[in-house]
Amino acid sequence: PLSPGFLSRKAFAFRSATKAKRLQSRSAEIEQRRLHVPIMDRSIGEPPPFVVVVQGPPQVGKSLLIKCLVKHYTKQNLSDVRGPITVVSGKSRRVQFLECPSDINGMIDAAKIADLALLLIDGSYGFEMDTFEFLNIMQVHGFPKVMGVLTHLDQFKDVKKLRKTKQRLKHRFWAEIKEGAKLFYLSGLIHGKYTKREVHNLARFISVIKPIPLSWRMAHPYLLADRFEDVTSSESVRLNRKCDRKITLYGYLRGCNMKRGTKVHITGAGDFSLSGVTSLADPCPLPSAAKKRGLRDKEKLFYAPMSGLGDLLYDKDAVYININDHLVQFSNTDDNNASKKQGKGNDVGVALVKTLQNTKYSLDEKLDQSFINFFGRRPAAQSEDSDMTGNAISSRQNDQGEANILAQVGGNNLSSAGTLESNGHSSSECSSDSEGDNDDDIQPSDHGVDLREEVEFCNGRMRRKAVSANFQDDDDDDGSDNEDDSHNEDSDDDHLSEGSLSSDGSGEALDSDDGTENTSKWKKSLLARTLARRGASLMQLVYGQASAELDNDSGEEGSSDEEIFVPKGQKKQVKNELPSFDDIDAEDYSKFLKVELRDWSNEDLIKSIRDRFVTGDWSKASLRGREVDENGEGDEEIDGDFEDLETGEVHKSQAAESAAGKPGVQKEDELKVEELRLKKLALKAKFDSDYI
Numbered sequence: 090p091l092s093p094g095f096l097s098r099k100a101f102a103f104r105s106a107t108k109a110k111r112l113q114s115r116s117a118e119i120e121q122r123r124l125h126v127p128i129m130d131r132s133i134g135e136p137p138p139f140v141v142v143v144q145g146p147p148q149v150g151k152s153l154l155i156k157c158l159v160k161h162y163t164k165q166n167l168s169d170v171r172g173p174i175t176v177v178s179g180k181s182r183r184v185q186f187l188e189c190p191s192d193i194n195g196m197i198d199a200a201k202i203a204d205l206a207l208l209l210i211d212g213s214y215g216f217e218m219d220t221f222e223f224l225n226i227m228q229v230h231g232f233p234k235v236m237g238v239l240t241h242l243d244q245f246k247d248v249k250k251l252r253k254t255k256q257r258l259k260h261r262f263w264a265e266i267k268e269g270a271k272l273f274y275l276s277g278l279i280h281g282k283y284t285k286r287e288v289h290n291l292a293r294f295i296s297v298i299k300p301i302p303l304s305w306r307m308a309h310p311y312l313l314a315d316r317f318e319d320v321t322s323s324e325s326v327r328l329n330r331k332c333d334r335k336i337t338l339y340g341y342l343r344g345c346n347m348k349r350g351t352k353v354h355i356t357g358a359g360d361f362s363l364s365g366v367t368s369l370a371d372p373c374p375l376p377s378a379a380k381k382r383g384l385r386d387k388e389k390l391f392y393a394p395m396s397g398l399g400d401l402l403y404d405k406d407a408v409y410i411n412i413n414d415h416l417v418q419f420s421n422t423d424d425n426n427a428s429k430k431q432g433k434g435n436d437v438g439v440a441l442v443k444t445l446q447n448t449k450y451s452l453d454e455k456l457d458q459s460f461i462n463f464f465g466r467r468p469a470a471q472s473e474d475s476d477m478t479g480n481a482i483s484s485r486q487n488d489q490g491e492a493n494i495l496a497q498v499g500g501n502n503l504s505s506a507g508t509l510e511s512n513g514h515s516s517s518e519c520s521s522d523s524e525g526d527n528d529d530d531i532q533p534s535d536h537g538v539d540l541r542e543e544v545e546f547c548n549g550r551m552r553r554k555a556v557s558a559n560f561q562d563d564d565d566d567d568g569s570d571n572e573d574d575s576h577n578e579d580s581d582d583d584h585l586s587e588g589s590l591s592s593d594g595s596g597e598a599l600d601s602d603d604g605t606e607n608t609s610k611w612k613k614s615l616l617a618r619t620l621a622r623r624g625a626s627l628m629q630l631v632y633g634q635a636s637a638e639l640d641n642d643s644g645e646e647g648s649s650d651e652e653i654f655v656p657k658g659q660k661k662q663v664k665n666e667l668p669s670f671d672d673i674d675a676e677d678y679s680k681f682l683k684v685e686l687r688d689w690s691n692e693d694l695i696k697s698i699r700d701r702f703v704t705g706d707w708s709k710a711s712l713r714g715r716e717v718d719e720n721g722e723g724d725e726e727i728d729g730d731f732e733d734l735e736t737g738e739v740h741k742s743q744a745a746e747s748a749a750g751k752p753g754v755q756k757e758d759e760l761k762v763e764e765l766r767l768k769k770l771a772l773k774a775k776f777d778s779d780y781i
């Protein structure tokens with residue numbers, strides 16, 4: 090029989106007051122969050138282009154993908170991917186592609202401005218550490234939309250194995266990012282390019298993705314410079330090569346408005362004050378806007394000044410027309426690949442003339458600067474002038490502590506990869522067991538984490554494989570293949586349907602609130618790895634010596650042990666590099682960290698700042714100070730003169746005494762002293778008459 094209590098209960102009603110309260114506050118919180126979601130202000134004009142950062146380990150196909158996408162949108166062949174490339178991708182949408190450098194500093198910079206990150210993964214090799222490092226960095230800067238792209242899938246000869254690998258990588262990608270995160274497959278190359286159909290589908294995906302409004306970015310003005318120019322007068326550069334430069338930076342302003350005179354931080358260069366901001370004509374307007382202006386007969390669909398693509402350059406007060414290099418054979422351009430454009434190969438004569446154009450110093454100057462090195466030791470690296478070169482997103486230092494530590498090891502590996510790359514990109518199998526230095530497992534295994542870094546020599550270079558305990562890379566096992574991957578064999582329609590699904594926000598972004606069962610432990614592992622490295626002594630890593638000797642090197646100048654390890658010139662340079670108060674860039678506060686403190690027990694130093702604590706005439710203040718002093722017997726110099734009222738003795742200042750030789754000055758001083766004395770006598774007489 091049903092109890093009366095049960096009958097009186099309503100369906101879906103709360104039974105516990107606390108639970109009801111909790112749910113109520115949660116729904117109120119969700120509502121508030123919805124209300125406070127930052128919204129892009131479209132009233133000012135067209136929104137700036139959507140930034141797509143293409144990231145991946147070296148040689149994964151980043152440049153090729155950007156070239157293919159640019160070709161898809163603009164029908165233009167891009168010879169070189171340099172700097173941001175803006176293309177019109179739809180009636181009311183522009184996309185700015187940016188290749189993320191393979192070093193950690195570049196990754197940090199790129200993560201700050203990415204609206205969408207395309208994570209390129211070499212399907213034939215598997216996940217590499219670069220991907221996880223980039224994910225970790227993005228987590229710090231506000232997570233944008235993320236999409237994985239698998240390349241090098243044509244290296245699988247066996248269809249079955251390809252299918253299995255795709256599935257394995259997809260599940261791992263989901264586990265690392267989020268269930269349902271989009272992973273795109275680029276099945277191979279045709280005539281050295283990705284297939285048109287796949288590029289088309291990827292472009293459709295990119296166009297449907299909406300950027301996540303990140304509150305910090307919405308509240309701060311920032312711009313990705315797509316062009317920069319040094320406008321310092323050549324005369325001042327000639328007089329002083331290290332003079333303060335004036336740089337003009339061009340780019341789309343994002344976030345909010347920038348104020349005139351505000352301070353800006355340029356990544357890799359430091360803090361600077363802005364001398365002016367000007368709005369220019371849009372170099373890559375939307376088709377609708379271009380029509381309205383009616384100034385162009387041909388729609389311009391791209392803008393990539395750093396890559397040398399495009400014929401017009403917009404300046405503050407001028408528009409420049411680029412003439413193709415083959416039309417002006419010997420003009421001095423900064424395009425290194427100019428000869429390639431001609432399609433005739435490298436002509437010796439042309440190359441000679443071009444090198445002459447690039448000569449900065451005459452032969453005499455070069456001879457003056459040259460020196461003979463008797464020993465094989467490298468001279469202390471000369472700090473060359475601080476010219477900004479290349480990409481506006483350049484390397485930056487000392488910003489993200491954790492990331493920087495990763496960079497130390499990552500950088501080493503990458504640089505070694507650079508030297509090995511000259512062997513060429515061979516399609517040989519990984520030779521992980523053929524070399525003595527293989528399997529340098531940097532990761533200490535006693536952390537109990539599921540992500541491990543495995544350095545190995547593969548395809549002609551060093552690669553850092555991201556090995557997970559949960560996802561075995563057992564390519565060889567050809568066990569039962571009857572998994573349900575019919576949905577995974579992607580037809581193009583599959584891509585599109587998934588695309589529309591992910592475009593409503595359920596797909597790519599890593600959301601910390603949900604997806605608990607799929608949250609991977611890679612962040613934890615990276616942190617553990619970083620902490621482990623932090624403790625390691627560089628001395629020990631490089632020389633295999635106990636670091637104890639290093640600790641007391643500051644005290645012992647001529648320690649013979651040090652001289653073995655540190656080239657003399659370099660050691661001196663390191664010491665000189667410590668900035669002092671005088672040469673420090675006062676605007677860059679980060680540099681204060683290394684400042685040498687002054688010795689404030691030094692009497693002269695104290696005197697040098699004495700004036701800062703006194704307003705008005707120092708001599709009077711000093712006089713007052715001395716009058717207050719009861720003894721009047723200090724060793725300090727007396728700057729003013731006074732009369733001791735008790736003894737009637739007149740003390741003269743040293744200045745007055747030294748000036749005694751000059752009659753004019755002496756007279757004036759005597760008059761003053763006399764006047765003062767009389768005043769004091771009058772005061773004394775008044776005092777005596779009152780009290781005695």
Ligand SMILES: Nc1nc2c(ncn2[C@@H]2O[C@H](COP(=O)(O)OP(=O)(O)OP(=O)(O)O)[C@@H](O)[C@H]2O)c(=O)[nH]1
Binds near residue numbers: 149276277278
């Ligand atoms: N077989 C095959 N080769 C590919 C694929 N994707 C890229 N490549 C080749 O890989 C090489 C490197 O491609 P890039 O686009 O220069 O790679 P990247 O990532 O820009 O390289 P870095 O700029 O050096 O980091 C090129 O020779 C490409 O043709 C692919 O899917 N299959």
